[in-house]
Amino acid sequence: MSEHDRRPLVAGNWKMNGLQQDGLALARAVANEMPKPGPEILICPPATLVNAIAQCVEGSSVLVGGQDCHPATSGAHTGDISAEMLVDAGATHVILGHSERRQDHGETSPDIRAKLTAAHDAGLVAIVCIGETLAERDAGQTLDILSAQLEASLTPAGDHRVTAGNTVIAYEPIWAIGTGRTPSLDDVGVAHAHIRSFLATLIAAEAGGMRLLYGGSVKPGNAEELLAIADVDGALVGGASLQAEDFCAIAAAAHS
Numbered sequence: 001m002s003e004h005d006r007r008p009l010v011a012g013n014w015k016m017n018g019l020q021q022d023g024l025a026l027a028r029a030v031a032n033e034m035p036k037p038g039p040e041i042l043i044c045p046p047a048t049l050v051n052a053i054a055q056c057v058e059g060s061s062v063l064v065g066g067q068d069c070h071p072a073t074s075g076a077h078t079g080d081i082s083a084e085m086l087v088d089a090g091a092t093h094v095i096l097g098h099s100e101r102r103q104d105h106g107e108t109s110p111d112i113r114a115k116l117t118a119a120h121d122a123g124l125v126a127i128v129c130i131g132e133t134l135a136e137r138d139a140g141q142t143l144d145i146l147s148a149q150l151e152a153s154l155t156p157a158g159d160h161r162v163t164a165g166n167t168v169i170a171y172e173p174i175w176a177i178g179t180g181r182t183p184s185l186d187d188v189g190v191a192h193a194h195i196r197s198f199l200a201t202l203i204a205a206e207a208g209g210m211r212l213l214y215g216g217s218v219k220p221g222n223a224e225e226l227l228a229i230a231d232v233d234g235a236l237v238g239g240a241s242l243q244a245e246d247f248c249a250i251a252a253a254a255h256s
């Protein structure tokens with residue numbers, strides 16, 4: 001995949017939100033109201049809704065993903081879900097290493113790397129989340145943190161290959177998630193350019209075609225300017241993905 005093939009991706013991370021009735025209605029509205037032609041659209045509902053939503057949006061251009069998976073394929077892991085189970089439920093993608101999982105469940109970058117291998121083995125496209133805390137940003141460590149997270153999460157084990165086709169990176173400054181605050185457009189541009197050039201040291205030619213999403217307080221009002229930044233190939237949207245109108249407006253701002 002070359003940089004010319006980087007079709008924008010707008011993904012909605014519903015987090016722990018959505019019961020059957022409202023979740024299905026929201027997914028249906030997204031499928032019906034999404035601008036066409038447009039970016040690739042992904043909905044990541046809670047695990048309980050993956051299968052129902054995959055069935056509900058079947059035949060539309062909307063794809064469905066999980067929010068996490070376990071590194072093992074099966075076994076004694078109470079409460080966990082394997083990548084294969086997500087595929088079985090109709091998912092094509094999985095979010096890995098979201099800062100809320102790092103925070104709530106103590107996930108580390110090496111954990112993400114193990115999950116990444118499992119996701120790829122099952123045939124899922126993984127969206128690997130990275131991002132700095134406010135303290136790290138204030139200390140001027142943002143780019144170093146991003147490099148360290150990328151290196152520890154992506155460095156392939158054995159013959160496992162990370163490619164532009166099987167992996168997407170989401171840059172989500174932790175302090176921008178759910179706060180209504182975003183970095184300046186310049187800062188987002190610097191971070192994304194850094195991610196792209198650091199990726200080149202890890203995965204060589206695949207770096208040019210890999211999609212880099214921005215996440216953290218993306219709203220209809222700021223989507224156009226964020227998505228216009230070079231090396232921003234889409235968005236990972238939290239709160240605003242819970243309203244079909246807002247999510248579709250963000251998608252409409254992503255030009256191919």
Ligand code: 13P
Nearest residue numbers: 013177178216217238239
């Ligand atoms: P918000 O869009 O609510 O800030 O959430 C971003 C996010 O964490 C997406 O994964």
